[in-house]
Amino acid sequence: MSTSITLPDQQTATLPKRSYLNSEYGLKSWLLTFDHKRIAILYLITTSFFFTIGGSAAALIRLNLLTPGGELVAADTYNKLFSIHGIIMVFFFLVPIAPAVLGNFLIPIMIGARDVAFPRINLLSWYLFVAGGCFELYAIIWGGMDTGWTFTTPLSTHYVNTHVIAAALGIFVAGFSSILTGVNFIVTIHRLRAPGMTWFRLPLFIWSYYATSFIFVLATPVIAIALALIVLERFTGIGVFDPAKGGDPLLFQHLFWFYSHPAVYVMILPGMGVMSEVIACFSRKRVFGYTAVAFSSVAIGVFSFFVWAHHMFIMGISNYSALVFSLMTMLVAVPSAIKIFNWSATMFKGSISFDTPMLYSFSFIGLFTIGGMTGIMLASLGMDIHLTETFFVVAHFHYVMVGGMVSAVMAGLHFWWPKITGRMYPENLGRLSAAILFLGFNLTFFPQFIVGYLGMPRRYHAYPPDFQVLNVLSTAGASVLAIGYLMPAIYLLWSLKYGKVAGANPWNAPGLEWQIQSPPLTENFVETPIVDFEAYDFEWLANQTKSEVQTIG
Amino acid sequence: MHYFISPVLWQFLSKWLSQFPLFPPEASSIAPYADAFFFFLMLISIVGTGIVMVMVITFSIMYRKEKNPEATQIEGSMLLETTWTLIPLALFLICFVWGALLYFRIYTPPTNAMNIYIVGKQWMWKAEHPGGQHEIDALHVPEGRPIALTMISQDVFHSFSIPAFRVKREVIPGRYTTVWFTPTKPGTYHLFCTQYCGTLHSQMIGWVTVMTPGDYQAWLNGSTSGTSLAQNGERLFAALGCNACHSGNATARGPNLAGAYGSRVQLANGSYETMDDAFLRDSILNPSMHVAAGYAPIMPTYQGQVSEEGLIDLVEYIKGLKTNDRVQQTLNTSLVQTSTPAGGQNAPQSAAARSAKAPSHTGTVNQ
């Protein structure tokens, strides 16, 4: 009766005959698939493509900043480069990468469902994402846009003469992809949990994706309307944000940050979910203080809606509203601190192994802590005056988003790579690239804290020569970082064909996703699972394996 | 040495060793306070990160698989979790209070501050001293005196940043913003625009020169343009015909402006507002929204007729206006000059006729 949970020995493991990867063949079977796992792969390919574009722009930016005069590219080219880098990386890489790739693949499996609640809408949201991406590519190829990713009015509406409309429409369309993904995940988590999978048996991964999805649903429409207004204002000349007509340009920033600040948490909460899984698995221990970690995800999601004006402390908002927003920002930092301490405590009395995902998790904990603490500096009103709009802010959010989120995505990708493809990545290369990424990252972005405190403004094509040494260091670090990204890209592709066959549960982890074959069947579970154990129940797993041995032997 | 390594690298290394600032100069009275706070924040960051790193590294060594093959399952600990919720919370709240105090200090100019006006535009900074000295991409200030900047943008958002003073404020179209500082150390310091403002954003930079009071006086005398802002404002006040209504006479159609700056004004809708720079500027551009109680809403808008510099001149003039003697004097002279050849005899009446004609498209109001 329990045939579907056999855990084949990793040495003798073979790829299953039938899986979601070989159930159908041909391009059409991919482009018209309703299978959440295949859609996740589609997202992985498209987001990687956009990451390459955004990364190339970043490389050119860093090369240009090698010399203070900005000799490599012209000023407007530079402005287009950082706009492309920002727009692509935020809206077309960071926002979709974790929810749409890891979330799509794992949420149904982790809760014991056969698919997400609305598979057709899931595919539709990928197409919307691609359509939005096409707008963006059109804008980039036909001359670019130089508004920065923040589209500050009235610069974006009345003063620049580039492809702002296409860029804004692209984000608008891709926004619907986020909304639909969010709706899909919430309904899936609410309605499709397997029998016995109660809320407090859910893996913490699900909790953080749940909070993320609510941010998608509630925040994305607001940026949609803000960008629609920009398009209309450029197109027809209505004056909602035009100070000359009585409009208030700051209103745009309120609307924009009402989305974009919660969106920052979209870019970190899923990473936190990955951390909980990886650290628990490689410490062989349940996450320390499950409830606290679960509710801190929800708290971050809720608080994230009440902090947006901390981007505008110096913009002439009322001093008293600045007080409120600063206080709220301090409060939102607390759940993040709780999480960091709980993860560290999870390792206490564990039995720790240091595989690649765990190394990426260490890098996450370190870099995210630095990113978080500098966030406190920026949330402190008086300090923010000096630090905001300088490279200090640039370094801060790269520590959170690249150091935090991208490390987490790398951890997750390596962790679930055997589940997604059925094959292992090369372990030693993985560890090496994790180390290179960590070193390269710190070399790139730590000097930016210093140069930021010295006062170097962000988005500067040329800068005073006194800042050169630190900028050279940063560019040197960026080249190390580039190697750190290229290596996994190459060896992960290599492993698709030549990697060791992984077997169902190479990490010997207790989650539901590890109890099925790798790669999974299209319908995930042969029979609907009944869950009678909590998440991270390693004792249950040990008993399970023992009883297996008994039945076989 | 440099024969063996590439010249570029040699240049880089020599630079590294000779000139490599790691910390900006402290050149204003607020800078030491900002830095003290920064060091506190850095301290808690280092301690916080340190604790996490110590935990991770110690556990990695103590409980590695080889040493501890069997994990001990622990649910959690209320006591520990409460501790690491409350201690960070307390620290963050300290940061909040300290930061708020600093913020209010930086954004609340003292009343005795010397006022300098800043106009930002793509891509330059224009500074206007009360004495009429104009500067572009530069600012000369005396040491040891509080200086308040009243700033406005002509086009897009800019941001006025002097890292050595640890102050910065957004410069916004259509609205005055202020920031203040007391320079403490003579020297030249960077001035940046930190809000992305278009193609040549990175060229919107300049130098702030802090001078000893004596040098500053010499500089003021050497770069004067002849007329002060208030004098320019007075001329504009007459040229635009403001004095026709704001004459200070008992029967005047506009409120008296002499000595009014800083007072509380009751508006027609019953609310009160303080007559400050922003109020004056907005009243000139959007008079309908600032009708003083007891007066008819007849003032026309001057939107599009006065530049930001002109508005600054007017504001500076009205600010310093203590009596109406000269207003009435200029009123008479300007009317003699502008009155028609046929009817120069009854000046005040023709002025009233002219001002009533100005808002012609509003039709007949207030008969």
Next chain:
Amino acid sequence: MDSQTVIVPQSHAELEHEHSPHLHHHFANMGQQREASNFGMWLFLLTEIMFFGGMFTAYLIYRNWYYPAFVAGSHYMKMWAGTLNTVVLICSSFTMAMGVYSAEMRNRKNLIRYLSLTLILGFVFLGIKAYEWHNEWVEHHVPGLNFSINDFTHVDARYPTDKPLKVDMAEKTQIYFSLYFLLTGVHALHMVVGVSIIIFLIFTAWGGAYTTGHMNLIENFGLYWHFVDIVWIFLFPLLYLISRHQ
């Protein structure tokens, strides 16, 4: 097997799985499927609320600042058209509700009848709205494209007690009209989407699609239609009825 077994076959779910042709493979039973699709619809409407919420925020801020301009602008709205449209939409909500009821009663004829009525009312609404917009174009009240403040700086024959606005405030009527076109435009866009879906529903209802007990689509579309209706119930007073009591 011992009690720790994870996976056992779930017989009753499997049975139902075979029975209903409308059940998607990933749902355990029809109840779950229906609940899921309803819940999804409500979440989508939550998104819509936030979408309109952004615009209402802008509206509230500007109305607070430029109240006289908003009053003057609203006096150029065609009251009869707005009132008629409100009535039309409320009626269409009623016919839509009757449509859902007919689907529940498995009455194909009534379902088609009520859906068609809803469709007609939807078109009537859009027609009246188009007429109003045309009128605003003729009166030069389209900010950015065709706008003149002339109407607001003179005494309006229809509102002789209204004081004409000063030029600076009259300029702000552009903000009112921008928001007016934005709000009614986005609302009309929702109506157009709704009307297209009704056409699709009528065609499929003709084939008897929703009268066999599987009526998720009709039910969810009903929610959408009522939502669009409720948005108008907010728009009408906010845009047409400012200061009518004076």
